[in-house]
Amino acid sequence: MHTVVIGGGFAGIKTALELSRQQCGRVTLISNRPSFFHHGAVSAAITGGDIAQMAISLDDIFATHSDVKVVHATLTSIDPDRKLAVCGHASYQYDTLVMALGSESDYSGIAGSHEHMFGARNIEQVRRFHDHLHATLVEDHHVERSYVIVGGGETGVELAGALRSYADELAKAHITRRAKVHITLVEAQSRLVPRHSHQASYHVAKRLKALGVDVLLNTRVERVDDEFVTIDKRKLPTETVLWAAGVRNNPFYLKHPQYFEVLSDGRVSVNPYLEAYRDIYVIGDNIDVKDAGRARSALDMAVYIADHLVRNVASRPLYPYRPSASLICIPIGAHWAYAECLGIYVTGKLGSYVHRRAVRRSYLQIMPRAMADMAVASQTTKTRNL
Numbered sequence: 001m002h003t004v005v006i007g008g009g010f011a012g013i014k015t016a017l018e019l020s021r022q023q024c025g026r027v028t029l030i031s032n033r034p035s036f037f038h039h040g041a042v043s044a045a046i047t048g049g050d051i052a053q054m055a056i057s058l059d060d061i062f063a064t065h066s067d068v069k070v071v072h073a074t075l076t077s078i079d080p081d082r083k084l085a086v087c088g089h090a091s092y093q094y095d096t097l098v099m100a101l102g103s104e105s106d107y108s109g110i111a112g113s114h115e116h117m118f119g120a121r122n123i124e125q126v127r128r129f130h131d132h133l134h135a136t137l138v139e140d141h142h143v144e145r146s147y148v149i150v151g152g153g154e155t156g157v158e159l160a161g162a163l164r165s166y167a168d169e170l171a172k173a174h175i176t177r178r179a180k181v182h183i184t185l186v187e188a189q190s191r192l193v194p195r196h197s198h199q200a201s202y203h204v205a206k207r208l209k210a211l212g213v214d215v216l217l218n219t220r221v222e223r224v225d226d227e228f229v230t231i232d233k234r235k236l237p238t239e240t241v242l243w244a245a246g247v248r249n250n251p252f253y254l255k256h257p258q259y260f261e262v263l264s265d266g267r268v269s270v271n272p273y274l275e276a277y278r279d280i281y282v283i284g285d286n287i288d289v290k291d292a293g294r295a296r297s298a299l300d301m302a303v304y305i306a307d308h309l310v311r312n313v314a315s316r317p318l319y320p321y322r323p324s325a326s327l328i329c330i331p332i333g334a335h336w337a338y339a340e341c342l343g344i345y346v347t348g349k350l351g352s353y354v355h356r357r358a359v360r361r362s363y364l365q366i367m368p369r370a371m372a373d374m375a376v377a378s379q380t381t382k383t384r385n386l
């Protein structure tokens with residue numbers, strides 16, 4: 001059996017590793033990026049971590065898996081009748097296709113967003129913002145700086161906290177005493193982290209307030225220009241707007257409506273076995289399943305799908321996918337995180353400890369221990385001189 005897996009993120013890597021561990025035929029992993037980048041590392045990468053160390057080569061991850069072939073290519077179309085995954089001029093014949101293409105930023109038609117906003121979804125965007133931050137805070141000795149983060153979900157609050165701590169460190173080291181760094185977090189809904197419990201929103205808001213981050217709720221960004229951002233008809237001076245709000249599904253599925261049913265939220269509809277079309281499975285952030293959109297659930301789906309394919313080949317009974325209870329961790333600034341599972345939560349240093357353990361566990365799922373430890377260390381050690 002030959003399984004072609006598309007996407008070198010959590011879901012794709014874990015699927016390939018599990019199929020290899022269970023010796024379920026040949027596997028080809030196709031990804032448009034040569035390395036894996038943990039999104040959870042974004043705030044560390046932006047605020048002084050070593051970005052090069054955070055990108056982990058797919059070739060290194062699969063070095064000891066001779067049954068997995070890693071291909072650096074972009075999936076451009078599929079031909080389910082001939083069972084082909086097409087990447088430009090090259091085609092890959094599959095028995096089963098597993099797709100995990102991840103999601104991308106959705107600027108929701110905000111004027112000026114493409115020219116003036118920064119993003120944090122891939123390594124190029126992270127590097128661009130990291131360099132801009134250093135240039136504005138270190139190389140250009142202005143006494144007043146204003147940074148605006150759009151989106152008060154998990155990513156936005158984490159970035160706001162990390163940015164606050166980092167800006168303070170840089171300001172102390174490089175700028176005059178009178179230096180002021182304002183950080184504003186803008187959220188369209190009436191509370192922060194609106195996907196999570198009210199207690200999470202309460203503790204996150206309290207923490208950001210203690211750090212000195214200004215939070216604007218029930219507020220929408222309308223336009224971004226070179227030197228200001230327009231929020232509810234008011235102009236807020238800033239040269240730096242970081243987008244941490246909407247995401248949309250990978251556009252591949254919408255471009256192939258003959259094979260995928262795309263729901264109103266943009267996600268792909270799958271059957272209880274995560275199959276979207278004959279012998280084509282879709283997993284990770286791409287599908288409409290409870291808890292999709294988290295690394296933990298991408299890993300769970302990968303383990304499920306490998307087991308499902310092994311059962312299928314062996315004509316053993318098949319079971320539908322069941323999401324498990326997931327741990328939520330929201331780190332904000334140094335040594336603080338909110339961690340919650342099944343309604344029980346902890347905050348502060350204990351939350352931070354739980355978060356660090358969870359990050360390490362997710363790395364361990366997709367790489368050997370030594371590599372995982374290095375990846376975790378690169379997130380906590382600031383190698384760039386302040």
Ligand SMILES: Cc1cc2nc3c(=O)[nH]c(=O)nc-3n(C[C@H](O)[C@H](O)[C@H](O)COP(=O)(O)OP(=O)(O)OC[C@H]3O[C@@H](n4cnc5c(N)ncnc54)[C@H](O)[C@@H]3O)c2cc1C
Pocket residue numbers: 006007008009010011012030031032033038039040041042073074075076100101102103120121155250252283284285286292293294295296298
């Ligand atoms: C800033 C940020 C912070 C986050 N923090 C956390 C966190 O702390 N905890 C948590 O649980 N989750 C977090 N998440 C969410 C988590 O990262 C995702 O849920 C998880 O990465 C989903 O895994 P995936 O494999 O579905 O997609 P991804 O990890 O996004 O991987 C998709 C892969 O597909 C590749 N690809 C895309 N299109 C093609 C194509 N046409 N051809 C070939 N390859 C393609 C991409 O390059 C990528 O390698 C965060 C997300 C972001 C953006």
